[in-house]
Amino acid sequence: MITFDQYERQAWAGQAGAFAAGFAKLCAYSVPQLLDGAGVGEGTRVLDIGTGTGTVAAAACARGARVTAVDAEPSMVELAALNVPAARVQLGLLPDLPFADGEFEAITGNFVLNHVGQPARALAELRRLLRPGGRLALTIWPNPPAPGQALLGRAVEAVGLTRPAHLPPVAAEDDFPRTAEGLTELLTTAGLNEVHCESLHWDHRTTPDEWWTGPAAGVAYIGQLLLSQPESTRTEVRQHFDRLAEEFRTPNGDLLLPHTALLATAIR
Template sequence: MPSTSPDDPWSSVADDWGRYWGGFARPVWEPLLATAAIGPGTRVLDVGCGTGELLEHLQQRGARPAGVDPAPRMVELARARAVGADVRPGDFEQLPFDDGAFEALLAVNAFQLAGDQERALAEAGRVLTPGGTVGLAGWAERERNDLDVINSALAAADDEEPPEDGPLRVEGGLTDLLRTVGWDVLDGGVVPVAWTARHDTDLVRGVLFGEDASTIADLAPVVIAAAASFRGPAGGYRLINAFRWVVARRPER
């Protein structure tokens, strides 16, 4: 997590986020869109839209997307990328849209950041039409992610233990939560997601985005050494990770 203002931790790193991570989760978009039956004309809200890559993809598919993100710089970049999309600042727990405004809601690598997940799902239900669908996706457990090798090395360098998997990262976590609050789960699964870096500089900046220059200089050798087994003959890096996804239908009120 970037070490910036607690009220807006992402705006100052939004440009680097878009450069290194913006389209990272693309492989999970297709099962979400297919299962949620998102196509031409579908009104879709992308919560935690970041720098707008999914919004742009939805526009290209003929959908009618809108976005929301708590970071003003993310909103600015998303508006520039997905020209014409209605992108607003806001939080998952208090979405700035009318009741029944959308037929589908997506949250990719965002739902786990909601402070009150049950309230977030209640808000999702509020802004969806009857029969509307929600699609959630996020990181699977650490053992499925090559990036964990680097994160574990960084934790060891700080004499810390790597963080434990949260409940939404493990099998059944997302589906159990959705069923607990009354959503009808339609389908879900795990998708491999590759993260690539062209060279050492991109590897280090992508992993350590948001850190100050001295910290990056200190930790760069740790990152490069930990990633050695993922380096290709041309000098680039390819790390295979995994995202869990689930699509569910809004409960009847």
């Protein structure tokens, strides 16, 4: 069986365009709070990990920060470099990043811990890269998820699909509770100080087709699960998705999906 990290590399290979068209818009909501939590301002030396299409990096550059952005997926690096020419964008895979001890004054990671197989090792590496007094800000998706985040999963469950063996979870000994308490303990155990965790709540506006397109292209776990099914099963999941989506439909036909994220900040 492949490891969780190997699965993540396969799942996200070549997916920058599909991610940008859908889920990247969802993830953009937390960016201002993330940068505030990391203390990002004029001249701050910032490392943005798991930059994706570069949304956090672009916002940090707009604040006048000196930004380095990394992602483990080449298509994301390519797109982020186009989107954020003011940043230094390069490949980088946690928990081993090619930077010196204490090189950065701030580190941001928008939902990156959800895609890391060894969260504790990843945090130890981020602590190494922070200068003393430097600030770290991270977001994760919690478990249980908010109603809007659970929509796709409910459609999959309605068909009776379960996690196939070729999609490995995070190893039990490396995982942590995806709660405020679990995230706080993870950062504290990593040797970070003044750890604070709060919940962010928002309604994400999208359309049924936009929300479906990313998974249909194979984006993230739900997408990989769908691609492993025959076409008839994918069609059945889509039918359940359309039915369940009616709970969130607005008068103009859009979807308004309630979401929740956890934002943790800490200081080295």
